[in-house]
Amino acid sequence: ELGWLALPLPEPVGGLGGGAVESAILAEAFGRGLVPSPWLAGVVLGGGAIAALGTPAQQRRWLPPLVAGELQLALAHYEAASRYEPSTIGSRAQRADGGWVLQGGKCVVLNAPNADLLLLSAREDDGRIGLFAVPADSPGLRMERYRTIDGAPAAELAFEGLRLAADGRLGADDALPALRRLLDRAALLVAAEALGAMVALLERTVAY
Secondary structure, eight states: OOOOTTTTOOOGGGGOOHHHHHHHHHHHEEEHOOOOIIIIIIIIIIIIHHHHOOHHHHHHHOOOOHHHHOOOOEEEOOOOTTTTTTTTTOEEEEEEEEEEEEEEEEEEEEEEOOOOOOEEEEEEETSSSSEEEEEEEEEEEEEEEEEEEEEEEEEEEEEEEEEGGGGGGGGOOOSSHHHHHHHHHHHHHHHHHHHHHHHHHHHHHOOO
């Protein structure tokens, strides 16, 4: 009801059209209260990926339920060999029978255990990076669930022979430029959250 899920998403799909500044203000408040929320993983990264790369039909399909709190997302991009370089992707996506077949794995996928829909990046035969919308219960997808050091849900993903229809790919563009922008924004918001936590610690320490 407070509009937090809608804040960083575009207005045509029910969002509030907020930018980095508005999102950072909210992230700082989350940090002050140590709010355990999938907002960054699901809304900023997952919703942001659909808003940046999805077709209008894909945006209408998935973003309004996200804003309404009826859908959870997770962005699965980094891999064990990536070393935090977004372009280092070993997972593969090949065209087959009018659709796609995905092979590979992802690590430290935040909010994956709670997600209804996973957004997996994979390299296509032409070298471009595609982003694919994969239902969490898809055959061929394996998930090893665990908690991160702060208690947030995460998972390792492995997929082999994972088949998707042709419209399982988000849009037609190379996803890498949009993913770089999303990951940069997420890093900014993590810093804002840390700032909020440090301010609260300072205030309580001085009061003590």
